Amino acid sequence: MKDQIELSITVRAGTGEVWHALTDSDELENWWGEGIKLEAKVGGQFREKWEDDDGQAQMASGKVLEVKKSKLIRFTWVEKSWPKNAVTECTYEISEAGPGKSALTVRHTGWESLPAAIRSKTLKDFKTGWTYHLKELKEYLDF
Known part of the structure; x- marks a missing residue:
C-alpha cells in the first residue's frame, strides 16, 4: 500500500514495558511530551495537543x-x-524480539481520505513526526 507509514524499532524492554510506555499517561508524556493521551480500551480516547510551526x-x-x-x-x-470526513488509522503492534527485547511497529493508514492537494505533504510530515517519536521512545526505553 503506497499511502501508508510503517516504521519499526527494537528496544531493550519487555512487551509489557513497551505497552506501559505507550498507554500510561505519565509514561507517555515522559517521552512524547505534554498533551498526549491514549486510553487503552475499546472506545477510549486518543488526544494530542501541539503547536504548529x-x-x-x-x-x-x-x-x-x-x-x-x-x-x-x-x-x-x-x-x-483536516476536512470533516478525513480520518486516518494508527496501529501499534508489539512483539518479542529476543531475550529482554521487543519490536514495535507503527502503521498509519487511511491517507486516501485526505484531499489530494494536502495528502503528499501531510504524509511526509507525519512520517517525519513518527520517526522522531519512535527515536524518543527508543532512547527512553533503552536508557
Missing part, C-alpha cells in the same frame, strides 16, 4: 478501535485542521 495550537483526536493488551492497539486519528 507558526505557534498555533493544534489538536489531534481519535477513538480506540481494538486492544490486545501488550500486543496491539488500533485507533483513529483526526486532525482539527
